[in-house]
Amino acid sequence: MIELSNVSKLFDQARAVDDISLTVATGELCVLVGTSGCGKSTTLRMINRLIAHSAGSIRIDGRDIEQIDPQQLRRGIGYAIQSTGLFPHWTVARNIAVVPRLLGWPAERVRQRVEELLQLLELAPAEFAGKYPRQLSGGQAQRVGVARALAGDPDILLMDEPFGALDPITRESLQNELLRIQQQVRKTIVFVTHDMDEALKLASRIVVMDKGRIVQQDSPQALLAKPANAFVENLLGGQERGLKQAGLLRVDSLMQALARPTSAVTGPRIKATDSLRQALSLMLWHRCSSLPVVDDQGRQVGVLQLDALMSRPQ
C-alpha cells in the first residue's frame, strides 16, 4: 500500500505538486492522468525518491520512505519509463538482470528469473536474451523495459507513460499484456499517462490531476458517469463520452441470453466478451438494430438489441 499525505513539491518557487493526498491499495492499478506539466510524473518519481518531496509524507506499507535508504527502496520498486532507458551496452538478458544482481541473487536464480520474465512478456528467450537494445523494435524494447521492472519481483511497479511512444496497434497489444500480467502477478501499480483512453482501459482507479492538484479520483465508470468539472469532462473527450462509456461495458451485460446455445452463425455477429462500443460500431456499419451474440466457439448464445442500449439506465 502506498499512502501520500499532503505531499507538495516546489521547484524553486513553482509548486509542481500541491498538497495531494492519495492512497493506492495493494493490488490496485492506479492511473494518474492529466495534461503535461500537471505534476503526475513528479508525483510518481517522488514515490521512489528520484525526486525528494518538499512537504508532507509518503509511506509504503506504513513505513515512511524517508526512513528507507533510497537505493534499497528503489530496488524494491519496479520502474519503467517511456524511453525505456535500456542500457545500450548490455544484452537484453543483462538488462533484465540488473535489479536481481543488485539484490545479490545467485547467478543461477538470476538466469532462471530472466528466462521466466522473457516468457511472461512473450519474447522467446533463445532469440532475445542475447540481443542488444538497438536490435529491438519499439514494442520489443518496451516489453524488455517492463520485464526489467518486474525482475526483482517488487510489490510495487511505477510506470511513467511506458507505452506513450508506441504506434497504436503495438500500444494496444502491450496494454492487453499488462492487464494479463496484472491478473497473474497482482502488483500495486501506479501508472502515469496523458491518454484518457489508456487510463479508462487499464485503471481500477483513475486519478485526474491538474496544476499539481488532484481534481477527481474514481473508478473509470464513476468518472465517466459523474465528471467533477469541465476540465475532467474535457479530458474524457466531451462528445465522445457516450462511446467511451460503452467501451467499458461488455456485450453480455445487456444481451438477451438464449435458453441454450445454437449452432454456429454466419454474417455480422459480436462476441459476448466484446465491448458495447464495438457492438454499436458493427450495428452502424451493417445498418442493423440487432446482432447475434456468440461465444468463443462461434455458437450463438444471445441477441443484442439497439433498444437495450438506448433504454439502459443512466
Place this chain on the structure above:
Amino acid sequence: MMVSLRGNRVIPVLALMALALLWSLDFVSVQPNRIAPGNGLGLLAAVGLPWALTLTAALLACALLALRPQQPAYWPILWLVSLLVLQLPLSLAWSIERHIGADMPYARVGIGAGYWSLLFLLGLLLIELQQRLRLARAWLLGSGIALALLLWWLAPQDWLEPLALLREYSSRRSQFAAALASHLGLVGGAVGLSLLLGGAIALLLQRYPGAQKGSIGLLSFIQTIPSLALFGLLIAPLSYLSAQFPWLQQLNIRGIGWAPALLALIAYSLLPIVRNTCVALAEVEAAVIESARGMGMSPTQVFLQVRLPLAMPLIIEGVRVTSIQAIGLTAVAALIGAGGFGTFIFQGLGQSAMDLIILGALPIIALALLADSLFSLLAERFYSGVGDDRAE
C-alpha cells in the same frame, strides 16, 4: 561522343593518376656515392620495357575493371592492387640489379618521386577497395602489418643492400632502436599521463560545470602556442629548477632533453582528452542514467557500470587524436634533445641527405597509422552493443 561513366569512378581516377605520375616522375635515382648528386631515372630506364609495360597494363586493367557498366569487379582489382604492392620491393631490386654493378661499391639507389606516388596511390586504392568490399578495418590493419613484416625480412637481404634508405639504416641500427624507444616512451608517457590528468580534470569539471568554459578555454589557448615555441619556453624554468635542486639533475631533468618535451606534449594532449571526456560523459542519454538510478544503483555503480562504459568510445577517440598528435609533435621535440625519430629528420636536413630524412619520417607515419587503426578498432570493440543492425 558520350562515355557513360557508370560503375566506380574513384578507382579509375586513382589508377590513371598513378600511371601518369609513374611515367612522368623519376622512379629511382642513382648516386655514385653519398655526397654526389643523384641521377634520376624514369620508369622505362629504371626497370626496362617489359616490367614498365606490365605495370602499365595492370593499372589500366584496374581502371577498366572498375568501369564495367554492371558491377565493378572489385575482387579482381583487389588482387591486381595487391600484386602491384608486392612487386614494389622487387622492382627496386630489379633496378639495382640493372644499374649498380659489382664495381661500384659506394653507389646507392634512392627512391624517386614516381615510386612514392605509386605507393601512396596504391594505398588509397586499397582503402577504397576495403570500403567497397566492406572488409573489416582489422583486415586492412592485418595486411599492413603483414606487409611491414615482409619488408622487415626483405630489408637485410643482399639484393636491396645498395638502397640508400637501407644504407642509412644499417649505419644507424642502434640509433634507430634508441630513437624508436625514446619516441614511443615520450608518446606513451605523454598520452598515459595526460589520460590520468585529463580524466581527473574532466571528472572535476563534471562536478563543477561552472569551471568548464574557463578550463577548456585555457587548454585551447595552450593548443595555439606553436610547438617549437612551447618547447623553447620550457627550457628556462626547467634549467632554473634543475640548477636549484640537484636531485632533479640526478633524474636527468634539465632545460633540454625529455623533461620539457614530456611537459609540452602533456600540455598539448590535455585539450582533446579533457574535451572528449567531458562531452562523452555529458552526452550519455539522460533516460538511461535516470533508469539506472531508478533501478537502485548507487552513484558509483551508475558511473562505473553505465556512464563510463557508454562514454568509452568517445574517450578512446580522444586518446586516438592525442596519440597521433603526440607522435607528430615528438618529431619536433628532437630539436631540444629529446631524441626520437625527429633526430634523423633534423640530421638529414642539416646534411641535405634526403634518405636520412625519409628514414626518420617513414617510421613516424607508420606509427601514426598504427595508432589510428588500433584505437579505432578498440573503440569499435567497446561499443559492440550498438551496431547498426537494427531490427526491421
